[in-house]
Amino acid sequence: MGQVIAAATEHGHDDGHHHHKETFVTKYIFSTDHKMIAKQYLITGLIMGAIGILMSVLMRMQIANPEQPNVIFEALLGKWAPGGVMDPNIYLALVTIHGTIMVFFVLTAGLSGTFSNFLIPLQIGARDMASGFLNMVSYWLFFLSSAIMISSLFVELGPAAAGWTIYPPLSAVAKAMPGSGMGMTLWLVSMAIFIASSLLGSLNYVVTVINMRTKGMSMTRLPLTIWAFFVTAIIGVVSFPVLFAAALLLIMDRSFGTSFFLSDIYIKGEVLAHQGGSPVLFEHLFWFLGHPEVYIVLLPALGITSEIIATNSRKPIFGYRAMVALF
Amino acid sequence: MTAFLIILIAALFVIALWQISKIVQLGKSPEASSADGEIANDADNDRQGKYMLYFVIAMYVMMIACFIGYQDFFLPDAASEHGAEYDSLLILTTVVIMIVQFLTQALLHWFSYKYRGKKGQKALFYADNDRLEFIWTAIPVVVLAGLILWGGLFSWNDIMDVDKHEDPLVVEVYAYQFGWKVRYSGVDNTLGDANVRFIEGSNILGIDPTDADGKDDMVATELHLPVNRPVVFNFRSQDVLHSAYMPHFRAQMNVVPGMVTKFSFTPTVTSEDYKSTEFMTEKVRKINEIRRQKSKELEASGDVALDPYEFEYYLLCNKICGASHYNMQMKIVVESEEDYNKWLETQTTFETTLANAEN
Ligand SMILES: [Cu+2]
Numbered sequence: 001m002g003q004v005i006a007a008a009t010e011h012g013h014d015d016g017h018h019h020h021k022e023t024f025v026t027k028y029i030f031s032t033d034h035k036m037i038a039k040q041y042l043i044t045g046l047i048m049g050a051i052g053i054l055m056s057v058l059m060r061m062q063i064a065n066p067e068q069p070n071v072i073f074e075a076l077l078g079k080w081a082p083g084g085v086m087d088p089n090i091y092l093a094l095v096t097i098h099g100t101i102m103v104f105f106v107l108t109a110g111l112s113g114t115f116s117n118f119l120i121p122l123q124i125g126a127r128d129m130a131s132g133f134l135n136m137v138s139y140w141l142f143f144l145s146s147a148i149m150i151s152s153l154f155v156e157l158g159p160a161a162a163g164w165t166i167y168p169p170l171s172a173v174a175k176a177m178p179g180s181g182m183g184m185t186l187w188l189v190s191m192a193i194f195i196a197s198s199l200l201g202s203l204n205y206v207v208t209v210i211n212m213r214t215k216g217m218s219m220t221r222l223p224l225t226i227w228a229f230f231v232t233a234i235i236g237v238v239s240f241p242v243l244f245a246a247a248l249l250l251i252m253d254r255s256f257g258t259s260f261f262l263s264d265i266y267i268k269g270e271v272l273a274h275q276g277g278s279p280v281l282f283e284h285l286f287w288f289l290g291h292p293e294v295y296i297v298l299l300p301a302l303g304i305t306s307e308i309i310a311t312n313s314r315k316p317i318f319g320y321r322a323m324v325a326l327f
Numbered sequence: 328m329t330a331f332l333i334i335l336i337a338a339l340f341v342i343a344l345w346q347i348s349k350i351v352q353l354g355k356s357p358e359a360s361s362a363d364g365e366i367a368n369d370a371d372n373d374r375q376g377k378y379m380l381y382f383v384i385a386m387y388v389m390m391i392a393c394f395i396g397y398q399d400f401f402l403p404d405a406a407s408e409h410g411a412e413y414d415s416l417l418i419l420t421t422v423v424i425m426i427v428q429f430l431t432q433a434l435l436h437w438f439s440y441k442y443r444g445k446k447g448q449k450a451l452f453y454a455d456n457d458r459l460e461f462i463w464t465a466i467p468v469v470v471l472a473g474l475i476l477w478g479g480l481f482s483w484n485d486i487m488d489v490d491k492h493e494d495p496l497v498v499e500v501y502a503y504q505f506g507w508k509v510r511y512s513g514v515d516n517t518l519g520d521a522n523v524r525f526i527e528g529s530n531i532l533g534i535d536p537t538d539a540d541g542k543d544d545m546v547a548t549e550l551h552l553p554v555n556r557p558v559v560f561n562f563r564s565q566d567v568l569h570s571a572y573m574p575h576f577r578a579q580m581n582v583v584p585g586m587v588t589k590f591s592f593t594p595t596v597t598s599e600d601y602k603s604t605e606f607m608t609e610k611v612r613k614i615n616e617i618r619r620q621k622s623k624e625l626e627a628s629g630d631v632a633l634d635p636y637e638f639e640y641y642l643l644c645n646k647i648c649g650a651s652h653y654n655m656q657m658k659i660v661v662e663s664e665e666d667y668n669k670w671l672e673t674q675t676t677f678e679t680t681l682a683n684a685e686n
Pocket residue numbers: 502503505568569570644645646647648652655
């Protein structure tokens with residue numbers, strides 16, 4: 001008897017040693033644990049959010065006292081605020097990067113990345129996400145794209161400044177504005193990586209919800225929060241690739257002389273060779289993502305609030321099936 | 328002001344850090360965080376329920392105060408024919424939304440107050456009511472469909488139809504970084520062909536010199552329009568996307584390089600008449616009062632005083648197009664037929680411009 005127990009503990013010990021050898025790096029940095037990845041998303045999202053808020057404060061300071069010198073501009077913006085007066089190009093850059101950060105890095109990745117990762121496995125009774133490794137890759141791609149977006153603030157001619165919708169030709173022609181040079185290249189690279197990250201994350205959420213529910217957790221018993229995350233992820237998977245295509249075509253127009261979005265342009269005293277494209281095509285491709293994006297931003301919040309209010313009033317959600325149908 | 332903002336940022340950072348530490352705390356162990364002070368009692372619930380009620384009342388007071396206090400900043404009456412229809416649609420939509428908003432918010436906050444937590448009180452188990460759900464889904468669907476169809480779609484089709492007018496004035500509005508030009512189509516009321524590849528010397532709009540229709544075209548820097556005559560605008564851009572925004576006429580159209588976009592409207596109020604409306608004279612008086620005060624300060628510190636403000640219609644750029652986008656505008660003058668014709672006679676035709684350039 002004693003022998004059996006000893007053997008069992010020895011075996012158990014051995015087993016534990018094999019699987020749970022966690023170092024600082026595997027636990028906190030390259031973690032495949034959904035809870036840790038959620039926290040990583042939360043902290044990165046919050047830092048990006050703070051940067052976005054700071055930018056909107058700078059914009060409002062400029063609007064409150066237009067073209068007036070301000071020591072804070074001089075200290076924070078340096079050569080882009082000569083004598084403390086904000087350069088109009090930098091105002092547009094703030095508009096652009098603030099919009100990009102808030103819509104994509106905070107409200108898409110920060111929101112879904114944090115809450116979907118944290119709550120989906122816990123609320124459906126799964127051990128972890130379907131693929132912990134892809135989940136980790138998704139976070140680190142998000143981190144990389146955040147780093148590139150922030151680094152674009154420090155290039156010589158300033159970051160992208162064509163608005164968060166980056167409509168060509170303004171974003172496509174380097175001569176149209178200073179931000180459409182290196183700054184726009186970095187914006188496109190950053191967003192391409194961001195979309196890859198978002199797709200990996202969304203696929204993981206969809207697969208986890210479909211395949212990893214615990215016994216008895218049928219789709220009609222799924223918490224409303226999870227329904228919201230699930231539908232959000234599906235919308236993301238369907239619409240983000242279109243933005244990816246638009247970004248790719250824009251890169252081609254910018255760097256390889258194609259004319260998807262450009263035609264009949266006369267700028268700084270010369271006619272460009274581009275002929276036959278249309279900027280309206282880009283608008284359509286962009287808003288194929290842009291419209292669903294409002295649901296990507298809204299649905300998780302709707303799901304979370306319905307459940308919090310229901311729980312705290314000690315009542316079941318009223319009209320669960322109708323809510324699911326509305327999602 | 329700036330100091331305040333800095334403090335605000337610092338405060339936001341602190342709140343963010345505090346929230347993170349709280350989340351970490353909550354994640355640790357349930358025993359540690361459920362100390363006595365963390366559990367809500369009846370007094371807490373009573374207080375929170377009242378806060379909900381105060382909040383919704385404060386929100387309505389603020390909303391009504393803003394509507395009254397900021398009246399001056401609303402757009403004044405429309406100065407175009409379709410503008411009245413557009414405005415009534417906007418007001419109808421706003422009223423419907425306000426009613427729904429008032430009802431739902433009031434109910435949400437009132438119930439939070441009425442059913443605030445009390446010891447021993449049990450919530451009613453009530454998970455479904457198909458008829459109730461059907462009613463509050465169907466009503467918004469019908470109202471929205473009505474707004475979209477009768478209000479929106481029909482108005483849209485009517486306003487966007489540029490071919491509905493008899494004998495309209497054809498005008499080209501041309502955008503570039505950073506300004507506007509107008510091209511009048513001359514006696515034939517037909518614009519000559521144009522493309523940026525023809526831009527050369529004094530031919531700044533790229534009018535095709537071989538096209539006979541373009542010979543009598545006239546390029547101007549101000550948009551003059553005769554009152555009560557329909558105008559069909561052809562928009563063209565030379566470099567990037569711009570947007571021609573004429574707020575007083577309730578008109579806006581994208582200006583796209585490589586294509587011609589169109590919009591039409593009929594101006595109904597001359598610039599002079601618009602300036603002398605009660606709303607506008609009062610608004611201008613207020614602005615000039617502020618300017619006079621400011622001028623006093625400026626003169627005291629040795630600066631130049633401000634000019635008095637005078638109202639004009641303007642065409643503005645409404646799409647980010649580069650560094651001077653904020654200042655990309657053109658004056659619009661709506662005047663009587665005679666004044667318009669008089670002004671038009673002072674403009675030079677494209678043919679004359681080309682001839683002058685050769686000499
Ligand atoms: Cu413009």
